[in-house]
Amino acid sequence: MKNRLIAFSLAVIVLTPAILYLSKFHGGLTVQHERWGEAGSYFSGIYGSLALLVLAYTTYLTQAQFRRQNEDSIFYKLFDSLQYRIQNSSISTGGKEFSAHKSLKYIVDEFYKELSGEAVEIGRMLFCTEPEKVANVHYTKLFAAINGPTWIETFEEDRAAFIADITSQGHFNERWERLKDYIGSRGEESQSVREALRATGSVNFYKIPFKSRQRYYTAALQRILAEHGEFLDGYLSTILYIANICTTSKNSLQYAQYAQSQLTRYEVVILFYLLAGSDEKVVGAGNLKTLGLLNRLRTIDCQSLMIDLPSVEEIDREIAAVFETGT
Template structure:
């Protein structure tokens, strides 16, 4: 359809001067030499100008095609470079070797473990600062860890006494010290108490203010970067450059769709955690959101890789909060 319209427009442009001339001077053929010269001058001026316009247009098309080919070459070479980086990545942990895409899976698993550790801190903080808001189910786990099998016999009394004891403390430091009498010092809790704190923190992970949660993202990220920083820094830089090319190209939609199809679920989760845990603004990060490169976070295969299996609504709020913080 587009080609037909272009051909029709070209025909109109070519025939219009002749039609205009004949509509004004509609006599028959003449045997006067001068008149033929006048007609020739008219048509040569008109079609000479049209020829220049056609030449300029074809030059523009050629340049546009060259730019497109150049963009394609850079874009797809960058993706080849990204795949090469992944294929040649290798992580060695306690004698086990994780290579290529298995290294991406290892990094995602590591984020999960690190954030689970941060959930212990969140749980400890909630019992310290807002014990009255902690659900009964988490008190049952905590008292079962503290009192053993007999916890259920005195549950109501123990919970009321715990809340009264914690809220009676005047300052945060006093509460923090008093909490140690129940669960022990940080990193010195029993495994069962630690699991109770982890469960409390995980369930409340997306309920605490994002500013507080970002500190936990940052703490987890820093520990991972200490081991895998060289790979992750290079990976993020390449992705951001690819996203920049996508965003500034006339073929943005095509490139974005290709990029979305190439990123694995592990890469999408890693990208999110790299942004969420960054303590400084990540230049060009907004392109990842604009191009929809984080949209896959809303799918079950990505949700299952993240702490506490966030809902779509929680993920949307989290993405919005990350980029609001970026701005």
């Protein structure tokens, strides 16, 4: 359809001068030499100008095609470089070795473990600062860990006494110290108490304000970077450069679709944590949102890799908060 439209337009441009001339100076062929000269001057002027326009247009098309080929070459070479980086990555730990895409899965699992550890801290903080807002199900787990199988016999009294005792303390430090009498010092809890705190923190992870939650992302990220920073820094820099090329190209849509198709679920989750845990603005990160490279977070295959299996609504809020504060 497009080619037919172009052909029709060219035909109109070429025929219009001749039609105008013949409609004005109609008649048969003449034997007068000067009449032929006048017609030649008219047509040479018109079609000479048209020839220049056609030449300029073909030059423009050639340059545009060259730019497109150059962009394609850079874009796909960068993706090849990214895949090469992944294929040659290797992590050795605990007598095991993870290579290529298995190393990505290992890093995502490490993020999950680290954030689960941070959930313990969140649980402790909630019992300290807002014990009256903690759901009964979490008190049952905590009291079962503290009191053993007899917890159910005095649950209501124990819960009321616990809340009254903690909230009666003067300020945060006093509450924190009083809480230790129940659950022990940080890092010295029994395993069952720690699991109860983890469950409380995990369920409430996406309910606390993002600015508070971000410090837990940052703490987890810093520990991950201490072990795998060289790979992750290079990976993020390459992705950001690719995203910049995508957004500045006229072929942005095709590049974005290709990039989305190439990123694994592990890469998408890692990208999110790299942005969420950054304590500084990540230059160029907004391009990742523009291209929709984190959209896959809304799918169950990515949600299942994240702490407490966030809902689509929670993911949307999380993405919005990350790009609001980190770009």
